[in-house]
Amino acid sequence: MNSIHNGELDLNLLPVFDALIRVRNVSRAAHELNMSQSAVSHALKRLRLFFGDPLFLKTGSGMQPTPRALELLDPVLSVMGTVRGELLVREGFDATVAQRTFSLCLTDMGELIFLPRLISKLRQAAPHCTLRTLQVPVHQIQGVLESGEADLALGSLHSVPEGLFQQQLFMRSFVTIVNRRNRKVGDSLTAEQFFDMEHIVVSLSGRREDSYDSVIDHVAGPRRVYLTTPHFLTVPIIIEENPELIATVPRELATKFASYKSIKMVDTPVKVPSFAIRQHWHPRVQHDAANIWLRRQVKEAFDTVPE
Template sequence: MNLLVAFDALLRERNVSRAAEHLGLTQSAMSHALRRLREFYEDPLFVRVGDAMRPTPFAETMAASVLEIMSAVQSNLMIQSNFDPTTSTRVFSLCMTDMGELVFLPRLIEELQKVAPSCRIKTSQLPSENILNSLERGEVDLAIGSHYIQDSSLFQQELFRHSFSTIVSRTFAKDEMDLETFLSMKHISVVLSDKSTRYDQFIDDLGHRREIYLTTPHFITIPMILEKSPRLIATVPTELGKTFERYNAIKIIKPPVPSPELYLRQYWHPRYHHESGNIWLRQLVKSVFDRYMN
């Protein structure tokens, strides 16, 4: 069992020193464990590629079984170690976009301060291809997003749905816009830093041709740009548009094109499915969304 713990740490860290540090072992003890694993399985298991230790094909076939064993052990141990939000000083790590930080994070913090006064939050934005590893390694407790995480191995839960709205400068005279005017204006389009598809790709998928004047990975700068450039418009998730509007930054109008629903979900790794702190956090996030978004 001790060797499987070492194997599990090496799978996640891909580095002997970091795996040893994670388990509270010396580097020589971790190297000894790796040597015993190699002898037992008659396979190198991990080979150095650049600065990382990469699993061999045989080690990759073992990974799922080891994960299942470690998760079972963890869930049984957690029965004796329940998370207590009233006394915990845990730092919860969330992966979300700047839209999530602007719209949802204030409400989550408000609730967290009531029920877990000594806990704290750390947020990050990661390329989608890095999210799985960060969740698996415990660097991120939850990833909250709409459509940028595509991995069948992760657990996920729908939080709520909303559509898109078009936002314009507050100097825009009308409360609605026809399609001809919409297409004649210059558009701001958000592309998350690692994605090739625009957030408002559905407009182009309908066959409408428009001029994309600005492509940006950030939502939060759009109101300031519209204020200075009233001939520009943007189509964004409705909840974000409402947040901008509350600060008198922009005006919301209904887009003159059919808008799909946007599904916002929280994602977590099977390794932490039974971990009591992660369970509590997931339940808190869901209750906050149920209370404020429905």
């Protein structure tokens, strides 16, 4: 073991470390690297022998890196970033034969809005690639992108972490959803009703000030908030059972919620500015051929979305 540990590291093992630190799963890493699971397991065994550390431990949520693996993260990602960004960029990315998993940071709202259109496009353009989504608190997004665990973050970030690249995809506006059984609300909602009724707001952090529609409180004054939740998709179900509650959500999401027979959309009776939906990525993949290709697919998928 000492002779292996003191010998030269086989650089062919670094892509295995890179894949495992990102996808946290041996079978997914093998698929991405176009290797067998046994070959990835063998490479991991050699990495463990060389560094004298387990590096990754099996848990219920996947292969979790040890403190030693986290120490190795930056230098390994730096080497892999150089290989991808400077040595292999000329080779481009052949989506027709590539086998890898693209990982996206998305909220449940993002999955509903982005995934159907994106899946349709990627299944045709990259038939052997797959997708994985992660729901990550805003303050952790930079670290997830930097580590390579995610390729892109899609959505509306109130405060974009410093150092990330971003590209606007389209603009969206807010509307309010109410229960059709609420006899106090007709085809429109007055400002007086809006501020008198109790609201549901969505905040990934659980703090009201971080809610997606917090701009309303800033431009029009505080509302009566009854429920703060991290989940968009539970909102129409809650309003269906509680007709006295209302919520203000992005228009595209409200359109989907209107499929509930008890839910209807009305214009938000206060002037609320539109907001931008963007894709974000880390500088280390700015010149990565696969990431460049993925960003282009995302941009093209939503270029035709009406304002």
